[in-house]
Amino acid sequence: MNQPVFRCSVCGRESAPDAHAYCCSCGGAFELAFEPPAFDLGGIDHSEWSLFRYRRFLPLPDNSWRDVTMGEGMTPAVRLDGDTWVKVDYAMPTLSFxxxxxxxxxxxxxxxxxxxxxxxxxxxxxxxxxxxxxxxxxxxxxxxxxxxxxxxxxxxxxxxxxxxxxxxxxxxxxxxxxxxxxxxxxxxASHVFNPFFYQGTKTYVYELYEQLGALPDNLFVPVGNGTLYLGVHLALDELEKAGLLPRRPTVWAVQSERCGPILRAFTQGSDAPADVRPVPTMAEGIAIGKPVRGAQILRLMRTHGDRAAVIPEADILPARKALAGRGFFVEHTTAATYAAYLACRKAGLVQGTSVLPLCGAGLKSQGK
Ligand SMILES: Cc1ncc(COP(=O)(O)O)c(C=O)c1O
Ligand SMILES: [Zn+2]
The missing domain is CATH 3.40.50.1100 (Rossmann fold)
Known part of the structure; x- marks a missing residue:
């Protein structure tokens, strides 16, 4: 078993995982001091039909996961058209990534x-x-x-x-x-503060690598608090370190034109999320004005040459209709990522293959 340690992202203090202290006494968010073995397809447990097939690379303190799993993960990766692929992450027990x-x-x-x-x-x-x-x-x-x-x-x-x-x-x-x-x-049990959450979302990239045999040129990722975004970079670091990436994919951080504290700071060259007053958007899942790990997201964007993609609000409903017209009924926040992707592609900014996560199911946002 891999014994995890929490480390404060601000003062560096280390402590054992504690369910009640959700952040360090200095107020800093915890990271995980955890070094998995080098990623390798041979380390996958092919007899386990959930994301716990990757447990060799996960910081699990014991076998509690066996009483918890509902077969999450292992979602389809499907070609939508041409160079565009989708990963159907709404095919999960509660219909979202x-x-x-x-x-x-x-x-x-x-x-x-x-x-x-x-x-x-x-x-x-x-x-x-x-x-x-x-x-x-x-x-x-x-x-x-x-x-x-x-x-x-x-x-x-x-x-x-x-x-x-x-x-x-x-x-x-x-x-x-x-x-x-x-x-x-x-x-x-915070998806933002608890660093275990990102150890789960990193399996999104493990799966793509296992399914496609290689990673695409572009990964489009919606960013609210950045739980998928941070997991994606964790996994890319691991695959890169293991020598499995001839070229690291370009990550596109996607935010709403109505609530984009990260994109605004990125464009302005600032290290901290911009102060924004969120205006209501159909992309409710990413309407986060004050992302707790925003500075870390901005650092990663700069370090790895990420790109920014803005969601035009008026394009969300047509994008949702277009995806449904191809068989994928998604929630508005997910359609929003597709809308941003289409806008970037139309502007000639995207080269090569792209994967978009279909993070949430359409029925969830009916009545919006
Ligand atoms: C459908 C959907 N997509 C994307 C996100 C963005 O996730 P995060 O806030 O972790 O960046 C959420 C968050 O709730 C969501 O519900
Ligand atoms: Zn601290």
């Missing part, structure tokens, strides 16, 4: 003996945590902002979780949840 991270976070909570979790979410991460908490026999409470798609709220309740619909923005909702976590009322 967040199950990758939730499976890891709840497996950690289970191994730490946690009985009660709380979490804040625009809907999908809350759905995932609620489902995995139910599976692990934990009580769960999810904070969502007012205006969250009713389908997502109904689904969270169906897992037996309590839903707190908070009268405020997404960022204010997160702060209300954190205040409760600080009061010690429950473990904060």
């Amino acid at each position: 967040k199950d990758r991270g939730a499976a890891l976070v709840i497996a950690l909570c289970k191994s730490l003996g946690v009985r009660r979790v709380i979490q804040d979410s625009s809907g999908n991460a809350g759905n995932s945590i609620a489902a995995y908490a139910a599976r692990a026999g934990m009580e769960c409470e999810i904070f969502v902002p007012k205006g969250t798609s009713p389908g997502k709220i109904d689904m969270i309740r169906s897992y037996g979780a309590h839903v707190e619909v908070f009268d405020g923005t997404r960022d204010e909702t997160a702060e209300a949840c954190r205040a409760k976590a600080r009061a010690g009322e429950a473990a904060y």
